[in-house]
Amino acid sequence: xxxxxxxxxxxxxxxxxxxxxxxxxxxxxxxxxxxxxxxxxxxxxxxxxxxxxxxxxxxxxxxxxxxxxxxxxxxxxxxxxxxxxxxxxxxxxxxxxxxxxxxxxxxxxxxxxxxxxxxxxxxxxxxxxxxxxxxxxxxxxxxxxxxxxxxxxxxxxxxxxxxxxxxxxxxxxxxxxxxxxxxxxxxxxxxxxxxxxxxxxxxxxxxxxxxxxxxxxxxxxxxxxxxxxxxxxxxxxxxxxxxxxxxxxxxxxxxxxxxxxxxxxxxxxxxxxxxxxxxxxxxxxxxxxxxxxxxxxxxxx
Numbered sequence: 274x275x276x277x278x279x280x281x282x283x284x285x286x287x288x289x290x291x292x293x294x295x296x297x298x299x300x301x302x303x304x305x306x307x308x309x310x311x312x313x314x315x316x317x318x319x320x321x322x323x324x325x326x327x328x329x330x331x332x333x334x335x336x337x338x339x340x341x342x343x344x345x346x347x348x349x350x351x352x353x354x355x356x357x358x359x360x361x362x363x364x365x366x367x368x369x370x371x372x373x374x375x376x377x378x379x380x381x382x383x384x385x386x387x388x389x390x391x392x393x394x395x396x397x398x399x400x401x402x403x404x405x406x407x408x409x410x411x412x413x414x415x416x417x418x419x420x421x422x423x424x425x426x427x428x429x430x431x432x433x434x435x436x437x438x439x440x441x442x443x444x445x446x447x448x449x450x451x452x453x454x455x456x457x458x459x460x461x462x463x464x465x466x467x468x469x470x471x472x473x474x475x476x477x478x479x480x481x482x483x484x485x486x487x488x489x490x491x492x493x494x495x496x497x498x499x500x501x502x503x504x505x506x507x508x509x510x511x512x513x514x515x516x517x518x519x520x521x522x523x524x525x526x527x528x529x530x531x532x533x534x535x536x537x538x539x540x541x542x543x544x545x546x547x548x549x550x551x552x553x554x555x556x557x558x559x560x561x562x563x564x565x566x567x568x569x570x571x572x573x574x
Contacts, residue, residue: 276322278304278331285328286349288558296350304331307347311382315374317345323390327489334387342387343373347380353491354381359421360492361385363467368412369487370480388486394474399508402474403525406504407532409485410472417467417494426468426495427459433550440553447572451549454542464496472503497535502543505529506551506570513566519573526574545574 278301286297300307308331312319316338323332331347348354354376361372366386374384394402417423434455440448469476470491480486493499505526512518512525526544530537552567 275305279322279324279326281325282327282329282331282349300350304347307380308333308345311345311347311380314377314379315345315382315384317343317384319345332390334390335384344370344385344387344390346383346385348376348383354383356423356492357490358383359418359423360467360469360490363415363418363421364413366482366486368409369490370478385488386480386486388481388488389479392479394477394485395508399511403504403529404532405485406472406474406477406507407529409477409487410469410500410504411533413469413472413487413490414466414497414500417465423467424493425465426462426493426499429470429493430455430459430499430546430550433547437550437553438557440556444553444568447568448549448553451546451571455546458496458498458539458542458546462496465494466497468493468495468497468500469503470500472500473507474504475507496539497533498530498539498543499547501529501533501535501540502547505540505544506548506567509566509570513569518570522570522573541574545571548574 283301286301308319311317312333312335317335320334320336320342323334326332327346329349329352333345333347335343335345337343346354348357358372358375361369361383362375365371370388371386372383373386376383394406397405434452437448437452469487470493471489472487476489477485477487505522512522515521526541527537529535530540548567548571552564552571555561555564555567
């Protein structure tokens with residue numbers, strides 16, 4: 274099987290920071306062979322590759338030996354397919370795509386229920402998309418399985434905080450406020466629920482057995498407000514471009530928090546921290562436009 278890896282995947286892996294960059298380059302170079310081996314190992318046939326596809330994995334639409342459609346996901350080195358598989362197995366199709374087969378030791382690939390990858394919640398008007406997203410993410414917030422240890426919100430946010438790094442003096446008050454908010458939230462966190470970890474509208478796809486199902490979790494354990502902050506940060510370009518962006522941003526926090534019965538201040542605090550952490554990361558990677566949008570949004574909160 275011969276193909277060029279999707280450019281979105283190549284760019285994203287090139288921008289990311291991995292301990293073993295050489296392993297990532299080797300993985301990309303060997304992708305055609307790796308996919309062929311994964312397909313043969315599971316007796317699959319490939320319909321097509323998804324493009325632009327994911328940012329940390331190659332995704333192929335496949336068929337099983339009996340003709341059943343499915344999705345095969347090959348994760349890049351440095352990612353956590355076992356954690357993703359454990360979360361999907363815990364949800365067992367409730368609000369999320371169903372895991373058909375967990376990662377094999379040989380390739381770490383996941384075989385999952387096939388959804389409609391071209392149709393996500395981002396295809397809906399914003400108000401309707403937020404309503405559907407809130408109803409979907411609510412289903413995911415369950416007790417974590419006792420047999421699996423996931424990363425916690427405290428641990429992940431500590432890594433993000435450590436990566437903020439030095440910033441210029443003009444940004445310092447905003448960064449200090451975000452880091453202080455994170456420290457206060459972690460110190461007072463009471464919930465320990467299974468979270469998606471990277472929830473946003475583009476992660477919710479159209480399905481057959483139910484209208485909307487979640488894909489691509491980066492699971493962790495903690496409070497709902499952390500997950501909800503990711504949804505608040507969705508479609509920021511439209512929000513920042515609006516004349517009443519600041520007031521609309523604050524209303525979005527309030528509306529989502531109230532609709533899911535989550536404390537407004539905690540949603541606001543995690544949104545501030547995640548916006549600043551993502552904004553400073555975008556600056557380090559040279560994506561100044563994205564950084565400016567995130568940091569302006571953070572300043573409104």
